[in-house]
Amino acid sequence: MKLTPTVLLFFLLPPLLFYLTFVFIPILLSFSTALLDWNGIAQPKWNGLKNYSDLLFHDPLFWITVKRNVVFALFSMSEIPIAFLLAAVLSRYFKNGQRIVAALFFPVILSVVVVGQLWKTIYNPLSRGGLLNHILSLLHLEHLTRAWLADPKVAMYALYLVALWQYLGYHVLIQFTGIQNIPREFQEAATIDGANGYQVIRNIIFPLTMPFFKISFVLAFIGSLQAFDLIMVMTGGGPAHATEVMSTYMYNMSFDSQRYGYGSAIASLLVLFSLLATLILNAFFGRIERRYDLH
Amino acid sequence: MNPKGRPLGRTLLFGFIIFPLLVTQLYPLIWLLLYSLKSNEEIFSGKILALPKEFRFENYVLAVSSGHYIQYLINSIIVTGITLLLLIFLSTSAAYVISRFRFKYSKILLLIFLMGMMLPMQSALLPLMILLKNLGLLNTYLALILPYTAFSMPISIFILSNFMRSIPRELEESAIIDGAGPIRIFWSLILPISRPAITTISILAFISAWNEYIVAATFISSEKLKTLPFGAYSFVSQYAVNYGAIGAYLILAALPMVIIYSILSERITKGMVEGAVKG
Numbered sequence: 001m002k003l004t005p006t007v008l009l010f011f012l013l014p015p016l017l018f019y020l021t022f023v024f025i026p027i028l029l030s031f032s033t034a035l036l037d038w039n040g041i042a043q044p045k046w047n048g049l050k051n052y053s054d055l056l057f058h059d060p061l062f063w064i065t066v067k068r069n070v071v072f073a074l075f076s077m078s079e080i081p082i083a084f085l086l087a088a089v090l091s092r093y094f095k096n097g098q099r100i101v102a103a104l105f106f107p108v109i110l111s112v113v114v115v116g117q118l119w120k121t122i123y124n125p126l127s128r129g130g131l132l133n134h135i136l137s138l139l140h141l142e143h144l145t146r147a148w149l150a151d152p153k154v155a156m157y158a159l160y161l162v163a164l165w166q167y168l169g170y171h172v173l174i175q176f177t178g179i180q181n182i183p184r185e186f187q188e189a190a191t192i193d194g195a196n197g198y199q200v201i202r203n204i205i206f207p208l209t210m211p212f213f214k215i216s217f218v219l220a221f222i223g224s225l226q227a228f229d230l231i232m233v234m235t236g237g238g239p240a241h242a243t244e245v246m247s248t249y250m251y252n253m254s255f256d257s258q259r260y261g262y263g264s265a266i267a268s269l270l271v272l273f274s275l276l277a278t279l280i281l282n283a284f285f286g287r288i289e290r291r292y293d294l295h
Numbered sequence: 296m297n298p299k300g301r302p303l304g305r306t307l308l309f310g311f312i313i314f315p316l317l318v319t320q321l322y323p324l325i326w327l328l329l330y331s332l333k334s335n336e337e338i339f340s341g342k343i344l345a346l347p348k349e350f351r352f353e354n355y356v357l358a359v360s361s362g363h364y365i366q367y368l369i370n371s372i373i374v375t376g377i378t379l380l381l382l383i384f385l386s387t388s389a390a391y392v393i394s395r396f397r398f399k400y401s402k403i404l405l406l407i408f409l410m411g412m413m414l415p416m417q418s419a420l421l422p423l424m425i426l427l428k429n430l431g432l433l434n435t436y437l438a439l440i441l442p443y444t445a446f447s448m449p450i451s452i453f454i455l456s457n458f459m460r461s462i463p464r465e466l467e468e469s470a471i472i473d474g475a476g477p478i479r480i481f482w483s484l485i486l487p488i489s490r491p492a493i494t495t496i497s498i499l500a501f502i503s504a505w506n507e508y509i510v511a512a513t514f515i516s517s518e519k520l521k522t523l524p525f526g527a528y529s530f531v532s533q534y535a536v537n538y539g540a541i542g543a544y545l546i547l548a549a550l551p552m553v554i555i556y557s558i559l560s561e562r563i564t565k566g567m568v569e570g571a572v573k574g
Contacts, residue, residue: 022445
């Protein structure tokens with residue numbers, strides 16, 4: 001159909017204006033606020049690119065937070081092959097695979113507050129009934145018990161683990177769906193030809209589920225780059241910045257230290273990194289798909 | 296392969312891989328449930344599988360009576376409900392224009408909407424706060440409803456416009472011959488057909504709005520307006536030494552989702568996969 005002024009006015013303008021006002025323009029504004037020296041109360045002062053140059057060249061903490069986001073992403077992606085194998089096993093050997101997947105998926109839909117507080121109690125010191133420390137002491141590993149979230153050396157890893165726990169089921173679900181989408185005849189034909197379970201997984205299931213791998217990897221990568229709420233709930237970036245990532249650093253700078261310009265500079269870099277990561281991942285999987293000749 | 300080989304292999308797989316995994320994924324939640332019925336002393340003694348000596352339901356009574364549970368629950372229902380209505384209204388109409396009309400800028404338009412899928416909401420927090428403050432909307436339901444709706448639009452428009460594009464043109468053409476205008480076609484043809492896609496976007500938006508914490512904690516300060524996740528967080532900070540009550544509150548906070556998931560798990564998992572395909 002041809003676009004008429006009525007259609008434009010009734011159907012397009014409201015959603016477009018709404019979206020621009022509450023998503024697009026605020027994001028753009030973080031780029032311009034980044035050029036100011038502003039605490040939100042006094043008159044904003046023009047600061048040029050100083051926030052960016054401070055951030056990139058004189059703030060070691062910023063690069064540490066970036067590194068943590070990257071490590072976070074690597075950890076998150078490392079569970080995808082495990083999820084794939086689980087999904088393959090579940091769909092090949094279990095009639096009620098769907099139910100098991102649904103059970104594994106359950107933590108995904110819980111609020112970050114519930115998950116975060118639950119794991120905070122699990123990580124509690126022995127004297128306060130922390131589950132993890134109790135299991136360790138039952139295994140006679142008392143020397144490993146500690147206050148997991150208060151120890152700067154391990155706190156970040158304790159947080160990675162929670163994210164791995166919460167999202168394992170998501171990846172299993174995605175991979176399981178991918179495997180279920182493969183026509184049954186493919187697997188049966190291969191089995192008749194004498195392929196064993198491993199060969200079926202390696203030569204039939206794996207290449208055909210490539211698009212679903214891409215989904216999992218993009219979710220894990222972008223999710224970790226933007227990791228935020230879980231850390232805010234569990235540690236707020238502490239102790240002593242030991243669990244600070246880009247988003248929490250941005251939040252603490254903007255809302256705690258009232259350094260709006262500096263916080264916005266971090267926010268805008270987060271946007272750029274997210275866009276960049278999406279481009280890189282798309283290019284990467286584009287190449288793999290071409291190699292397997294999938295489209 | 297002998298006929299007994301497969302069941303044995305399956306039992307081993309289940310016993311050594313799948314079952315331990317189910318335990319690690321679900322046990323923490325069961326532990327929380329036991330925890331929520333214990334006294335502090337029992338929690339500190341920390342027998343990890345022990346049932347409570349007596350079920351301390353007073354933990355739940357305390358959580359509901361002094362934790363404003365009902366109030367927060369109602370707030371969450373209001374915020375999530377209006378978000379869903381507004382989202383369905385805005386994104387179906389945008390998807391309709393993008394998928395069913397030919398015009399010069401439709402590609403660019405779609406791209407602008409889709410870019411939003413990659414934009415992290417936290418990067419917009421500060422500008423949004425300033426905007427909402429200037430509009431006088433900070434610390435109102437709208438301070439949550441507007442951002443939740445807006446940030447759910449990109450994925451929703453993506454899913455809806457893909458779906459609507461697959462509706463055959465002939466249906467539309469025969470409606471035009473019958474004299475229907477674009478509004479009638481939208482209302483009595485496109486919308487009813489798109490119901491599956493609308494269900495999907497509603498599930499996605501429901502889960503993210505219902506569970507959202509940071510925006511609520513940043514834009515809301517009044518006790519009367521807190522949503523359930525934010526309220527649960529406040530309760531936990533306030534009753535920091537009453538462990539059983541904290542456990543009870545977390546169970547209560549998770550309860551609505553648990554109920555919904557146990558009824559609709561198939562729809563929800565399907566919707567979550569469709570939503571993930573956005574990459």
